[in-house]
Amino acid sequence: MELNINGGSKLAVSDAVFDRAFNEDLVHQVVVAYRNAARAGTKAQKTRSEVNGTTKKSKKQKGGGARHGALTAPIFVGGGVTFAAKPRSFAQKVNRKMYRAAMAAILSELNRQGRITVVESFDVDAPKTKGLVAKLADLKAGKRPLIVTEEATDNLYLSARNLPYVQVRDVQGLDPVALVGADTVVVTTNAVKKIEEWLA
Structure with a gap:
């Protein structure tokens, strides 16, 4: 299948990653396990x-x-x-195959709902929040955008730091909770390729 790149061109992507059937039970299990793993368990x-x-x-x-x-x-x-x-651990075991399948299911559902915006590149020249807000407004990214790049720069992280509902992730730091909670996922073409390598 193909994803529309912001600006008019198209990007060929794997059906296994961006056109997978949505498995609600699997996604729920992986999201709960991910959130439980972050619990301190120090009571x-x-x-x-x-x-x-x-x-x-x-x-x-x-x-x-x-x-x-x-x-x-x-x-x-x-x-x-x-x-x-x-004190105890709340961690739940999730197999690698299950985790990857859940991530692909989430990305596929976001794509079907039109909540993935693909851009050639995404960065800011200086660590200024105002510049990032203007870029997101041009893309109509909503109130809770998730920005996914191949390798997020310091300028991008610093620009988003003061925006409470804007998250910046590189591909290695992408997680199911961030994807599920985002209104729109703004992802670069290079990041899409790395996600495909990871999940395909």
Whole structure:
């Protein structure tokens, strides 16, 4: 198949990458796994054995109502937690074949929806936010554009830094969450070729 390049010409691309059937279950699994891998998993609570406090019996055995020992027990304020949370990893295993298939499915669906804009090149002369905003306005990239280049320059990164919903990625840093969340994906022809090499 062919993609329209902004300006009139066309670019031949692989059907396996840009015209693949959309598999919602697979895409959902990969997106969830990618987001879970970014979770810190550092939540920690103390059990009754870890709480700093005396283990001395709090009151006499008889005549004081309920019989109980240490005040570090979970039923007391300041005591330990019954099923205390501990640091853990939220990572989920995703096979390389699954990940690549999901990326191709997302790109294909974006293409079908007309949300991929191919340009010959995309860069700014100086690290100025104003210049990048003007370029994106010319391309009608929407409020949440994703800019994908073969190798993003420092000027491009710095220009997009102050724009809260504009993301800049090189091909190596492309991920499913960024693709799914973008209104429009602005991608250069060289980046398209590298994506094809990666996913085909």
